[in-house]
Amino acid sequence: MGFFEKIKQGLSRTKKNMSIQMNNMFAGFTGENEEFYEELEEALILADAGMDTSLQAVEALRKLVKERGLRGGEEVKSAFSEVLTEILTLENHDLSLTTKPSVILMVGVNGVGKTTTIGKLASHFHEERKKVMLVAGDTFRAAAADQLNIWAQRGKADIVRHEEGSDPASVVFDGISAAKARGSDLIIIDTAGRLHNKANLMNELNKISRIIERELPEADKETLLVLDATTGQNGLIQAKQFKETADITGIVLTKLDGTAKGGIVFAIAAELGLPVKYIGVGEGTDDLMPFEPEVFVEALLQQ
Ligand SMILES: Nc1nc2c(ncn2[C@@H]2O[C@H](COP(=O)(O)OP(=O)(O)OP(=O)(O)O)[C@@H](O)[C@H]2O)c(=O)[nH]1
Numbered sequence: 001m002g003f004f005e006k007i008k009q010g011l012s013r014t015k016k017n018m019s020i021q022m023n024n025m026f027a028g029f030t031g032e033n034e035e036f037y038e039e040l041e042e043a044l045i046l047a048d049a050g051m052d053t054s055l056q057a058v059e060a061l062r063k064l065v066k067e068r069g070l071r072g073g074e075e076v077k078s079a080f081s082e083v084l085t086e087i088l089t090l091e092n093h094d095l096s097l098t099t100k101p102s103v104i105l106m107v108g109v110n111g112v113g114k115t116t117t118i119g120k121l122a123s124h125f126h127e128e129r130k131k132v133m134l135v136a137g138d139t140f141r142a143a144a145a146d147q148l149n150i151w152a153q154r155g156k157a158d159i160v161r162h163e164e165g166s167d168p169a170s171v172v173f174d175g176i177s178a179a180k181a182r183g184s185d186l187i188i189i190d191t192a193g194r195l196h197n198k199a200n201l202m203n204e205l206n207k208i209s210r211i212i213e214r215e216l217p218e219a220d221k222e223t224l225l226v227l228d229a230t231t232g233q234n235g236l237i238q239a240k241q242f243k244e245t246a247d248i249t250g251i252v253l254t255k256l257d258g259t260a261k262g263g264i265v266f267a268i269a270a271e272l273g274l275p276v277k278y279i280g281v282g283e284g285t286d287d288l289m290p291f292e293p294e295v296f297v298e299a300l301l302q303q
C-alpha cells in the first residue's frame with residue numbers, strides 16, 4: 001500500500017465520523033448560510049478538535065469565503081483544506097538530527113505507545129542505514145526492557161539495559177557511553193510512563209535530560225511526547241503537564257487508526273503549539289508515518 005493510502009486507511013474511522021458528513025455539506029453548499037457553518041463547527045467539535053479551535057477554523061473559512069466570493073462547494077472545500085492545513089502547520093515538523101550521535105528521548109504516560117514507536121523508528125532508521133542504539137530507560141518493569149529488546153532484534157539495533165529497579169539515569173549514562181564507543185548514529189531512549197507519582201516521573205525525566213546534556217552537549221536532541229489519540233482531550237491535559245517540565249520538541253500521535261476522533265490533532269497543534277512529527281496508524285513496523293500537514297488534511301478530506 002502506498003504512503004498516502006496508508007494514512008487514509010489509518011484515518012478511516014475519523015473519515016466515517018467526520019469527513020463523510022463534511023463532504024456532504026460541501027456538496028450541498030448553496031452560498032452563505034449560517035446553518036452550514038454551525039454544522040461544520042459541530043462536526044469538528046464532535047471529532048475532538050476542541051471548541052476554540054473549531055470556532056477559529058470556521059471563522060477563518062467564513063472570512064475566506066467572503067473575501068474570495070466563493071460560491072461552489074468544491075471551492076469552499078479547498079478553502080477549508082487551506083484553513084485546516086494552516087492550523088496544523090508549525091515549524092520543525094521534521095526531526096532535526098544531524099550530529100553523530102543524535103538523541104531521541106521518548107516520553108509520555110503509560111500505555112500511549114512509547115516503546116512501540118521506538119521500535120518502529122529503530123526499523124525505519126535501520127533501513128536508512130543508520131546505526132541505532134536503544135536505551136531501556138524504563139526500569140520500572142522488567143517486561144519493559146524485554147519488550148524493547150524484541151524491537152531491537154527486529155530493527156537490528158543495539159540495546160543497553162539494566163536490571164529492573166535500577167536508576168534510569170545510569171542506564172542512560174551507560175547507553176551514551178556505549179553509543180560513543182560503537183559509533184552509533186542515533187540513540188533512542190525509552191522511559192517509564194508510570195512511577196509512584198507524577199513528581200517522581202518529572203524529576204526522573206529531568207535527571208535523564210541533564211545526563212544527556214552533560215554527556216552530549218553538542219548533539220542534536222529531540223524530546224518527543226507520545227500521545228494516544230484515543231484518549232482525546234485527556235491527552236491534551238497530559239501534554240500540558242509534560243510541557244511544563246520537559247523541553248518537548250514535538251509530538252507523536254499514536255493509535256489514530258483506533259479512533260473516530262482524529263480531530264484531536266487540530267487541538268494539539270492549536271492549543272499546544274507543538275509540531276506533530278509522526279502519527280501512528282497501527283501496531284506494525286511500517287505503521288508510523290511522518291506528519292505532513294497538507295498530506296494529512298488531504299487524506300482526511302478526500303472521499
Ligand atoms: N492500533 C495501534 N496500536 C498501537 C499504536 N501504537 C502503539 N500501539 C499499541 O499500544 C499498546 C501500548 O504500547 P506501548 O508501546 O507498550 O506503550 P508504552 O507507552 O511504552 O507503555 P508503558 O511502557 O506502559 O509506559 C501496545 O499494545 C501497542 O501495540 C498505533 O499507532 N496503533
Ligand SMILES: [Mg+2]
Pocket residue numbers: 114115116138144190191
Ligand atoms: Mg513502554
